[in-house]
Amino acid sequence: MTSSNSHQGMPFNTAAAEVRSSIMSVLASWAGLITEERSVGAPQRHVVGLARFLHENIPWLRAHPAAHDLIDELSTLTRLARRASDSRSVRVIPVGPCVREGCDGKLRAVVKVVPGAQPKPSEIRCSADRAHWWASSEWAALASRMRTLRDHRRTWYSVADIEVLWKIPSGSIYRLANQYRWRRRKVSGRVFYHAEDLHNSLRS
Incomplete structure (x- = not known):
């Protein structure tokens, strides 16, 4: 996904930036687990260094009780990264916080623009969960939900x-x-x- 940077006039891949941030967070968390439990020095805090560190510790991670969490997280991040590299461009308009309970994502109105084709219908998507989306016909109901939604305890x-x-x-x-x-x-x-x-x- 790309959106315009109003200050520089250059394209900015919002989805790629979000995925990169998630990758850094996940790799750093698992690196922290390894350094704590194995009493080894921490790697450099960048994607390449963290990924190399995890790769070097694969045999140990494979036997860890939470290994399935690592596999799930990395599999999801791989899919998101591939999707973010899609060459299609879109126009993205911020809407507000996601209305689904327990979700910290941000809602954005999205219009896909494919070269040589008519723009696809707009929809509202959540930045955190692909299952949270609303078609243009549902915008009025969504707006009403956003207006009436009250702050609630984080879950x-x-x-x-x-x-x-x-x-x-x-x-x-x-x-x-x-x-x-x-x-x-x-x-x-x-x-x-x-x-x-x-x-x-x-x-x-």
Whole structure:
């Protein structure tokens, strides 16, 4: 996806930037788990260095109880990265926060523009979950929902959120999630854990 940069007049691939940010976050979280549990030095904090570090530790990661989370996250990020490299351009118009419960994504009105063809109908998509989208015929109902939606208690936290808010190392987070069977969901290639399960585990 590309959108215009109003300041420079140059195309900017919004989707690619979002995927790159998610890749950095996921790789850094898993690198943190390895350095904590194996007591080894941390890699350089960039995509190539983090990816190389994880690759060098594949045999150890394969035996880890949370290995399935790593596979799920990397598989999702791979799909998102391939989609972001699509050569088609679109016009993107910010709409507001996603109205689906537990979703931290941003809604955007999207019009696809394919060279040599008529622009495809507009739709509103969530930046975090591809299942959250609305056709143009649903915009009025969506606008009403956005107006009436009240602030509510946050119900999902990423590994990075938990690290910052509760000062828990990423390695301990994955162990707790596996031990206490926290409910989980994936958004943009990142795993989020249910707040209720997290709070219950911390209290116990």
